[in-house]
Each structure stands twice: as structure tokens, then as C-alpha cells.
Amino acid sequence: MSIEVKGxxxxxxxxxxxxxxxxxxxxxxxxxxxxxxxxGKTTLLRIIAGLEHADAGTxxxxxxxxxxxxxxxxxxxxxxxHYALFRHMTVFENVAFGLRVRPRAERPVESEIRRKxxxxxxxxxxxxxxxxxxxQLSGGQRQRVALARALAVEPKVLLLDEPFGALDARVRQExxxxxxxxxxxxxxxxVFVTHDQExxxxxxxxxxxxxxxxxxxxxxxxxxxxHPATPFVLNFLGQVxxxxxxxxxxxxxxxxxxxxxxxHPHTEARTAAGxxxxxxxxxxxxxxxxxxxxxxxxxxxxxxxxxxxxxxxQRSPIQVELGREQYAxxxxxxxxxxxxxxxxxxxFMQEPGG
Amino acid sequence: MSxxxxxxxxxxxxxxxxxxxxxxLLYLCLIVIIPLMTLPVRSAxxxxxxxxxxxxxxxxxxxYRLTIGASLVAASVxxxxxxxxxxxxxxxxxxxxxxxxxxxxxxxxxPTAVAGITLTAIYAPNGWIGRFLEPYGIQVAFTRVGITLxxxxxxxxxxxxxLQPVIEDLDVEVEEAATSLGATRFGVLxxxxxxxxxxxxxxxFALAFARAIGEYGSVxxxxxxxxxxxxxxxxxxITKLEQFDYAGATAIALxxxxxxxxxxxxxxxxxxxxxxxxxx
Numbered sequence: 001m002s003i004e005v006k007g008x009x010x011x012x013x014x015x016x017x018x019x020x021x022x023x024x025x026x027x028x029x030x031x032x033x034x035x036x037x038x039x040g041k042t043t044l045l046r047i048i049a050g051l052e053h054a055d056a057g058t059x060x061x062x063x064x065x066x067x068x069x070x071x072x073x074x075x076x077x078x079x080x081x082h083y084a085l086f087r088h089m090t091v092f093e094n095v096a097f098g099l100r101v102r103p104r105a106e107r108p109v110e111s112e113i114r115r116k117x118x119x120x121x122x123x124x125x126x127x128x129x130x131x132x133x134x135x136q137l138s139g140g141q142r143q144r145v146a147l148a149r150a151l152a153v154e155p156k157v158l159l160l161d162e163p164f165g166a167l168d169a170r171v172r173q174e175x176x177x178x179x180x181x182x183x184x185x186x187x188x189x190x191v192f193v194t195h196d197q198e199x200x201x202x203x204x205x206x207x208x209x210x211x212x213x214x215x216x217x218x219x220x221x222x223x224x225x226x227h228p229a230t231p232f233v234l235n236f237l238g239q240v241x242x243x244x245x246x247x248x249x250x251x252x253x254x255x256x257x258x259x260x261x262x263x264h265p266h267t268e269a270r271t272a273a274g275x276x277x278x279x280x281x282x283x284x285x286x287x288x289x290x291x292x293x294x295x296x297x298x299x300x301x302x303x304x305x306x307x308x309x310x311x312x313x314q315r316s317p318i319q320v321e322l323g324r325e326q327y328a329x330x331x332x333x334x335x336x337x338x339x340x341x342x343x344x345x346x347x348f349m350q351e352p353g354g
Numbered sequence: 355m356s357x358x359x360x361x362x363x364x365x366x367x368x369x370x371x372x373x374x375x376x377x378x379l380l381y382l383c384l385i386v387i388i389p390l391m392t393l394p395v396r397s398a399x400x401x402x403x404x405x406x407x408x409x410x411x412x413x414x415x416x417x418y419r420l421t422i423g424a425s426l427v428a429a430s431v432x433x434x435x436x437x438x439x440x441x442x443x444x445x446x447x448x449x450x451x452x453x454x455x456x457x458x459x460x461x462x463x464x465p466t467a468v469a470g471i472t473l474t475a476i477y478a479p480n481g482w483i484g485r486f487l488e489p490y491g492i493q494v495a496f497t498r499v500g501i502t503l504x505x506x507x508x509x510x511x512x513x514x515x516x517l518q519p520v521i522e523d524l525d526v527e528v529e530e531a532a533t534s535l536g537a538t539r540f541g542v543l544x545x546x547x548x549x550x551x552x553x554x555x556x557x558x559f560a561l562a563f564a565r566a567i568g569e570y571g572s573v574x575x576x577x578x579x580x581x582x583x584x585x586x587x588x589x590x591x592i593t594k595l596e597q598f599d600y601a602g603a604t605a606i607a608l609x610x611x612x613x614x615x616x617x618x619x620x621x622x623x624x625x626x627x628x629x630x631x632x633x634x
Contacts, residue, residue, distance in 0.1 A: 051533075051534070072533050072537065072538065077534070078534040079528045080529065080530075080531060084525060084527035084528045084530070086531075088549050097545070098536055101535065101541045102536060146531075149535065150535070153535055153536055154533075205507050
């Protein structure tokens with residue numbers, strides 16, 4: 001099933017949780033809603049599920065307005081961050097719940113329920129735990145039960161709210177891989193909420209980045225990494241160095257750096273900032289243009305890369321990441337002054353008055 | 355008793371087990387066990403026939419029936435309305451919620467005799483409410499209905515206060531999960547909420563019931579105390595004491611003690627079951 005969200009707005013008291021949000025999810029897509037806490041992503045997910053009402057805007061399921069349908073009739077499987085399992089039921093009964101509460105006419109017979117539940121428990125690799133209670137399971141196991149429970153009703157859409165947020169790093173990794181395999185297997189339209197950019201980029205085939213109730217960017221993982229639409233997306237998706245300056249006459253003047261900036265050919269100067277990721281900077285001992293330099297204040301060997309911290313003439317830090325081979329050539333030491341050559345700078349002009 | 359704590363080789367890391375356990379036992383002995391032990395000791399001064407005669411006297415048996423019956427009805431009423439009250443107090447926020455929350459405890463704080471007198475005054479045939487009920491032939495004061503009413507009054511906090519923390523613990527997400535899985539509101543209530551609250555609910559019911567069985571102060575005023583009809587067991591005990599029939603009083607008290615004991619034992623078993631089932 002495809003989902004289309006148009007012009008959603010939601011306000012909680014004085015807090016604008018969603019401000020004119022529109023996007024769509026295609027059949028079989030695995031979409032991530034990525035953003036910091038308070039960005040409105042969970043509210044958005046809950047409105048799609050029908051657990052929350054929007055103040056304005058519509059949610060369309062396959063082109064039909066979902067507002068007409070009660071949450072229980074939307075065909076949505078919802079997985080909660082804290083699992084929300086039924087504590088007084090065994091794992092088996094938890095998964096069977098959605099089948100048992102169907103109206104009598106649609107309810108499968110007991111043997112069919114058994115077969116189905118066991119199949120799902122097999123799918124989430126928990127078939128040996130059917131008679132346990134949720135309190136006897138680990139966090140990762142509980143989340144898999146929650147997933148099996150959501151899948152039991154054969155939903156047309158799977159919505160996951162920070163599904164791995166409460167788990168430790170190793171289990172999270174494992175479940176992430178497992179969820180991707182599962183999605184490849186059953187091809188269910190899925191939307192998950194996360195504040196972990198790594199998780200979003202690794203798992204989703206499309207990422208919607210949110211901030212303060214608005215969509216900052218909607219694109220493939222590659223898009224948001226390589227072509228971030230706003231400084232916020234750049235900042236949120238990883239460490240970045242900021243060079244402040246201005247743009248004028250088609251050139252960006254950022255400290256000692258002068259870069260072409262054809263987007264602003266006017267003579268009127270505007271405030272701007274350039275952004276470079278640590279791995280987009282090089283270090284050299286000779287100044288071949290640019291003239292940006294800094295003093296090495298820290299060198300750390302971090303696995304495959306070497307992380308430098310430099311202090312420029314204003315004593316503000318610049319982060320640089322070099323590969324092992326590059327490092328072998330330069331071998332800069334603490335206290336040494338070196339030139340910094342950006343291989344890539346993304347310049348964003350500030351809105352007037354902003 | 356924990357053998358791990360008692361054996362010197364595996365001492366508990368938490369210090370003070372011996373001291374606190376000793377204090378607990380001493381305290382229970384002085385306050386609960388020794389006073390209660392006097393009951394069987396006193397009763398033992400009677401012969402078996404006299405004892406049986408006292409506790410199976412028709413007037414006494416009628417009082418058991420009334421006390422237990424009215425207590426059961428009162429506890430049941432409290433179970434229903436206490437559940438609703440606890441739900442409202444936990445789940446909704448409204449102006450004056452804290453005030454209502456404190457009102458629930460008043461039956462604990464008020465001297466029960468005051469409650470009894472007030473209820474009698476209100477529900478007597480010429481009282482504020484009683485005068486409107488009278489034309490329909492409904493008599494509350496000096497009937498079993500009045501007794502039950504007084505028992506409802508004193509039992510309410512037990513159900514509400516037992517259920518409140520459990521309802522607070524019940525995550526709204528659990529209800530939302532059930533709804534998104536296709537359960538109707540009724541299905542959520544009967545398949546998710548009530549089974550979850552059930553053990554605590556039973557505990558609250560049993561506590562209210564136990565309290566009602568032993569209640570004296572609030573009931574004697576509204577009961578009218580007619581032998582065979584509106585005479586509760588605690589009142590009979592007092593009557594016997596006033597006639598200096600200490601042995602007879604303690605014999606009846608012993609029967610009540612046994613009833614209370616088994617009830618409280620059942621509550622404890624229930625609580626153990628609740629914790630095991632829902633342990634997180």
C-alpha cells in the first residue's frame with residue numbers, strides 16, 4: 001500500500017509539532033523519518049497510524065482518505081519503542097492477539113491461529129520461546145515479539161517508532177540487519193522513526209530528514225549525504241567544519257578561502273557559511289593557494305582513519321580525517337603548523353534577516 | 355526466612371538483617387500475635403459444648419450471615435465504582451483532581467462513628483436524602499441497606515488506592531497496540547485492561563471485604579441493631595462484653611479472627627501471584 005501525507009499540521013498547546021508536512025511512501029518502500037527529538041517525527045508516525053489526530057491536512061492510503069477509517073481498520077502494524085507487549089500473556093498469546101480479537105466471522109480456527117503464530121515466531125527466530133512471558137525475555141527478543149505481533153494481522157503498512165532505541169549497540173546492529181533481510185523478504189511498505197543517522201542510512205531506501213516540525217530534505221540515503229539540502233541536514237548527518245564569511249560577485253569569501261559561488265552574482269554582500277566534513281579536508285606543508293592553516297593540537301589513531309584537531313589563527317578548532325596512507329606521507333605532529341586544503345566546501349547563503 | 359542471609363558463609367551484602375528481622379518479630383509479637391493469642395486462651399476456659407453453643411447460636415449465626423453478606427455486597431460495589439474512580443483519577447486530568455484524590459482518603463481519616471452518625475442523619479426517614487426515598491418505600495437507615503451503605507463508605511479507599519499505582523503502570527501504548535491490532539474498545543477493556551488489573555483488583559476487593567467484616571463504629575448507628583435482622587457480629591461481641599461474658603465474646607471473636615486470617619492469607623497468595631506474573 002502507498003501512503004501520501006499532505007499538509008499535516010499538529011499543535012500541542014504552544015508547541016508546533018508538525019508544520020505543513022507533505023511526503024509520500026511508495027508501495028514496498030522502507031522509509032526512515034530521521035530527526036532530533038522534538039522534531040515531530042513520532043507525532044507524524046502516530047498520525048499515520050491514526051493514534052493521533054492532525055489539526056489540518058490529510059493522510060491518504062492508496063489514494064483514499066485514511067481519516068474515515070478507525071485505527072483498528074487501517075491495516076497498520078505499529079511497533080512501539082518500548083515494545084508495549086501484553087505482560088499478562090505469553091509470547092504466543094501476544095502474537096495471536098490480533099487474530100483472536102477479530103470478529104467471529106473473520107476469525108481463523110484455532111489450528112490455523114496456531115500454525116500462523118508458530119510461523120511468525122519462526123520468522124522472528126523465537127519459536128522456542130512461545131510459552132514464556134514478556135518479562136522473561138531480553139529487550140531484543142521483546143522487540144522481535146512486538147514485530148511478530150504486528151505482522152500477525154497481515155498489515156498493509158508497518159510503522160516502527162524508534163524500534164531499536166531502547167536496545168544496546170550490538171543488539172541494535174543485529175536487529176537492523178535482520179529487519180533489512182525481513183523487508184527484502186516480505187516487501188511490506190514500512191516507515192520507521194529514528195534519531196540515529198547511521199541507522200536511517202543503513203536501513204532505509206529513502207530518508208526524510210525532519211527538524212522543528214518541518215521536512216528539511218526528502219531523498220535517498222546517498223542524496224542526503226552527498227547533496228544535503230540545508231545546513232541542518234549537513235550538521236545532523238555527521239561532524240562538519242564551518243567556515244563563516246560572505247558571498248559577493250559570484251565569489252564566497254570564507255576567511256582566507258575564496259571559492260566560486262555563481263549562485264550569487266550580485267554586488268550586494270550576503271552572510272554565508274562554508275561546510276566541509278573532516279574527511280573532505282587535506283593537510284599539507286606547502287601553501288598552494290587557499291592559505292587556510294592551523295596548528296595541530298591533537299592526533300588520534302581511530303581504526304582506519306587518523307583524526308586531527310587543528311586550531312586556526314582564531315583558535316577555533318578544525319577537524320580533519322586522513323586515511324592511513326595519507327597520514328604516512330605527512331606525519332604531522334602536535335604543535336606543528338600545517339596548511340589545510342578543502343577538497344570540497346558546500347556554501348550556504350543565509351536568508352536576508354536570518 | 356532466607357537461608358542465604360542466615361548462613362555465615364553467604365552473608366547478605368545488605369547489612370542489618372538480624373537486627374531488623376528481630377525488631378520485626380518483636381513488634382509483631384507485642385502488637386499483633388500476643389494480643390490475638392489471648393483469644394483462643396480465653397475461649398479455652400469454655401467447654402466444647404458451651405463454645406459450640408455460643409458460636410452457633412441462631413442470633414450469632416444470623417449476624418455472621420449479615421456481616422459477611424453485607425461486606426461482600428459492599429466490597430463488590432466498591433470494586434466496581436472504585437475501579438472507575440481510580441481510572442478517572444489516573445487517566446484524566448481535570449480541575450480539582452488533587453482535591454478529589456484527597457477526598458478518597460477521608461473514610462480512612464474520619465472517626466467511623468462520625469461517619470455512622472452522619473449517614474444515619476442523612477438517610478433517616480426525615481433526613482436530607484431519606485425524606486425523598488421514604489415516599490417510594492425505600493428505607494435506608496436501620497435496615498441492611500444502611501449497613502451496606504456504611505460498609506461501602508469505609509471500604510472505598512482500599513480499592514481505589516490498590517488500583518491506582520497499577521493503572522499508572524499500565525502504559526497507554528499497550529492500549530494503542532491492542533487497538534492497532536484490531537481490538538474494539540470493549541475488546542481492549544476485557545482482553546487487555548481488566549486481565550492486567552485483575553490481581554490488584556481482587557486484592558483491593560479482599561482488603562475492602564476484610565475491613566468491612568471488622569467494621570463496628572460506623573455501622574452500629576445506622577443498623578438499628580435488631581436481633582436476627584440488623585445485628586452485626588462485632589456488635590454482638592460488644593454486647594457480650596458489656597454483659598461480662600468474656601469467654602462468649604472471645605469465642606465469637608475467634609471465629610471472626612479465623613475468617614479474617616484466611617482472607618488475608620488469600621490476599622497474600624494473590625499478591626504473590628500478581629508479582630510473579632507481572633514481574634518486570
